[in-house]
Amino acid sequence: MSRTTPVSRVVGACLRDARERRMILPDEAAAVLGIGPLALLALEEGRRRVSPRALELLSRLYQYGDGDTRALEQLLAERPDFNGIARDAAPGHARRLAACTSNASRIRWRSTTVLPAPLQTREYARALGEPSASRPGAPRPVTATTAFVLDARVIQRGGQTPRLMADQADHLLHLLEDGTDIRVVPESHGFLQPPGHLVEITLPAGRVLAQPGPSWVDYCATDRLSAAIDAALSATDPDSSRDILRRAAASHRAHTLSPTGPDTDPAERAAHVR
Template identity: 35%
Template sequence: MPGGGASTDRDPADGQPRWTGPVAAAWVLGALLRELRERRGLTLAQAAPLCRASTSKLSSLERGRRRPLPQDVSDLLSAYKADEATRADAVIWMTMVRAGPDADAHLDVEPGWQRRLTLFTAAATRAEHWAGVVLPPPLQTGRYARALADALLLPEPQRSGYVRQRARRAGLMAQEPGGTTVLLDESVLHRPVGAAEVMVEQLMHLRHFAARGVDVRIVPAAGALTVPPTAITRLVFGPPGPDDVVCLESGTSAFYLTSTADTVPHQEALRRLARHAVGHDAGVRLVDEAIRLHQERLPDGPGDSR
């Protein structure tokens, strides 16, 4: 993705030069502003004067096609009566936008990073996840997420917030499971996270989504491929969205990559993993086998999954 500066390309909405800065952050910020405007029941023509803009300028801002100015964004947030959490999100997106070319790689460790990652994910039309240690957050059950929060030794209220945001991401997945590919190292199915009943519930949850259209692919543990240790998420946006975004997520932060030089190697890594993974049906059979093994660890035997 290009860095800052102007382009000779023209925006069809107003004929002005199209801005080609760090559009991923600007696009999500614009989507946030559009959602707030629509929530207030305002048209573009009604909202434009609130930031001293023309209708076409506000439209371009909402589509991530114009560099957002801090004062314009602040005025709109005030007019839309945005809450503090939404304002905090907008500040982070503005930080990414104003960083110019440096925004091609942005580390978000600020409070609310999971909420902002949720906004990014919700805006995507397709998502590809790789996980080599634990299940991807959008597929985690509440008890699985709680066990991970306990393992991270997060203090309250961060621990509850961690679980709450993961539940929100899981809710988005439940609404629209199609368009998602999940690549998992086979060890993820067997690595205990919480008690045995937590794992049985979690893998049955994964099985449920596999039946609803999520493409579950398993990379066999006995394979010869050296797998990435970091969880990788590739987000694909439909027109007129930005180029692909790659997110490297840890338990406490998200690292966004948007430049082609950075995203292409990760896309190639995902393709390589897909080539070594078994097909969907074989992957589901591996999930079923892992469920059976975890059921054997239940205190009262296979029938007790609580």
């Protein structure tokens, strides 16, 4: 794997996201730094490294919280490990990942564990105890081409939470019918390692591979890990994915109606959803 890290692209995307949430024009932000709009664009696209002084001035202009500013400072100072990975483990890591995806021209999200946050119902997210990654401020039209590639077991598992999973499977079907590209890979295919989430994000200055964990996000340059997404996409298609989702929804619904398969209370759901 490449030993380079796309930290500058991540920090740039976060700064652009913060500027747009405050509805500040690029010319205004550039003037604060004493640079031209094209130079500011280079910072936001990650083609130019953000200096500590520039980060301080922009954080003040965007009314960034101290915690968010420190997180970006830590990310800029992070030295990649021998695998070329830089870890963002500071509070707000999910928001920073969301800032990257909101700036992307293409996203490919592969999961072998739980559903990606953009596909979760509120009840599913609550059961997992996942933080919200919602983006406040001025809305931005969805322009990124996003493909979600799921292991069939992600939607088939449900344990003692059939009602929760039935509603979640129905939600996925609605998203699919509305045009969201959701692919479900059959169990027979198997997934390449590593397990968990892989998010390939195409930003203006290049691609970033993110691996979200329970309390962190790892970032690295994309190379061979993207092959896991390529292989998963080649093993499925929209029609077969729709059939798998329908069967999963029907199975969970049947367990919901069965007197031998009652739902557990919310406190127990997280253990059974995973």
